[in-house]
Amino acid sequence: MEKLQTADELTEEIPDSAAGENEEAPEEKIVQGVHNYSAAEGYVRPTDPKVLEKLEWFQDQKLALMMHWGPYSQLGVVESWALSDADAGWSRTDIDWEADGRSFKEQYFGLNKTFNPIRFDPEKWAETAAEAGIRYLVFTTKHHDGFCMWDSKYSDYKITGEDCPFHTHRYADICGHLFEAFRKKGMGIAAYFSKADWHTDSYWAKGFPRGEYMWRGPSYVPAEHPEEWERFVAYTQNQIRELAANYGKLDIMWFDAGWVCPQAGQDIRLGEVIEEIRRWQPGMLCADRTVGGPYENYITPEQCVPEEPLGVPWESCITLGTSFSFAYEDTYKTPREVICLLVDIVAKGGNLAINVGPQPDGRLPKGAVASLKGMGEWLKVYGEAIYGTRVCDPYKKGNIAFTRKKDEDILYALELFPDEKTVVPEVVLLPFTEDVIESIVKVTMPDSGESIPFTRQKSGILVKPPRRPLDTAPIARVYRIERKRRSARTGEERR
Structure with a gap:
């Protein structure tokens, strides 16, 4: 690029x-x-x-x-x-x-x-x-x-x-x-x-x-x-x-x-x-x-x-x-x-x-x-x-970008591959702050709807996305991350 x-x-x-x-x-x-x-x-x-x-x-x-x-x-x-x-x-x-x-x-x-x-x-x-x-x-x-x-x-x-x-x-x-x-x-x-x-x-x-x-x-x-x-x-x-x-x-x-x-x-x-x-x-x-x-x-x-x-x-x-x-x-x-x-x-x-x-x-x-x-x-x-999202901390780390829906209950991590020859890793660390890590309840792949396991780490969550038989790296792997409902996390009314 x-x-x-x-x-x-x-x-x-x-x-x-x-x-x-x-x-x-x-x-x-x-x-x-x-x-x-x-x-x-x-x-x-x-x-x-x-x-x-x-x-x-x-x-x-x-x-x-x-x-x-x-x-x-x-x-x-x-x-x-x-x-x-x-x-x-x-x-x-x-x-x-x-x-x-x-x-x-x-x-x-x-x-x-x-x-x-x-x-x-x-x-x-x-x-x-x-x-x-x-x-x-x-x-x-x-x-x-x-x-x-x-x-x-x-x-x-x-x-x-x-x-x-x-x-x-x-x-x-x-x-x-x-x-x-x-x-x-x-x-x-x-x-x-x-x-x-x-x-x-x-x-x-x-x-x-x-x-x-x-x-x-x-x-x-x-x-x-x-x-x-x-x-x-x-x-x-x-x-x-x-x-x-x-x-x-x-x-x-x-x-x-x-x-x-x-x-x-x-x-x-x-x-x-x-x-x-x-x-x-x-x-x-x-x-x-x-x-x-x-x-x-x-x-x-x-x-x-x-x-x-x-x-x-x-x-x-x-x-x-x-x-x-x-x-x-x-x-x-x-x-x-x-x-x-x-x-x-x-x-x-x-x-x-x-x-x-x-x-x-x-x-x-x-x-x-x-x-x-x-x-x-x-x-x-x-x-x-992409659509209807806002900035999500940490917004970008290396080749991973982040967005969130406005209610903050749904986050996205987008793992980018600018070069189609890039080796696609089997395990990925998605970096989040401690409060976000503790609130995550589910990770899914938007293209298939498949839920994937994740492990909480000190610096983020570790995910293992499904392997896809591809000759080249995808443009991006996208992870949909669900958090506990805001009212359950903070006691506040959801907007």
């Missing part, structure tokens, strides 16, 4: 020259398109009971399908980032058809005129996701390039625009059809929305000293041009309202472009529009990533996994392939790799948003589908140790 980098390691890789001039990033930096994540110590717990209820739902789901899709998929290049001249050093390594930034940007922004994913079938996507054990969708309604995957009345740069050949297709309003298909399968909806918009003339506005050379922020200083900035704020808030008002129930609004924030002098007053939306979408979560404060309802590590439990709601967004956007001849993580990743995240109290970039023709790549279905086969058998 490939080693995921920590956010600090990612930060160390970028040279100082890659930052745009006048770019004073907030405390959480965005490096080579990858967001660091907010410190758990600064987390602001919501006070709205409906939001708290939705956070409980969120922490039960564990597995999301994230999807970055837009006209850029035609070229198999990084989404949006190559448009920023200040980020060209890392983002244009695959751009070889035009050398100058102006021509490249014109060609990129013109990709809408050839984007025609006629093989897009939202029902098939939803069916694949359901088979994979996905519980909610995180879909890019708009990335930094400003292209709208819904029928926005505030922009002509959209999938339903007359200059986009797909606009006559029966599924032209992609967000509407996709959200409905996933809801029918019982999955939640998170609308990814970039607060930056590099296409609208109120953000990358012309006639300012920066000229043609652009960076990830606006082409002007908002405090010095408040009227121009207010134009952008109105535009952005209107699009956020539009998604929340016209596209059914949204469980989450997931905001990218963490540099668009008050700390960086780019205040779009997100809170006021979110509170307005919550009047008709009560409890809707808001993930204003890396910004902190009352509208970052959960933390979003990107392409990395925290070393330890964070103690607050969180979700790692990690690619199934090598990039968030579609890449030709991409390679995908195996089901074994993804399940080991998922278990590591869930044991630390997080969710995994596994990202797949759809093809330009509207289909999901075969390699990605095969991996997703392999994930789902494992989760059909062992999902009880």
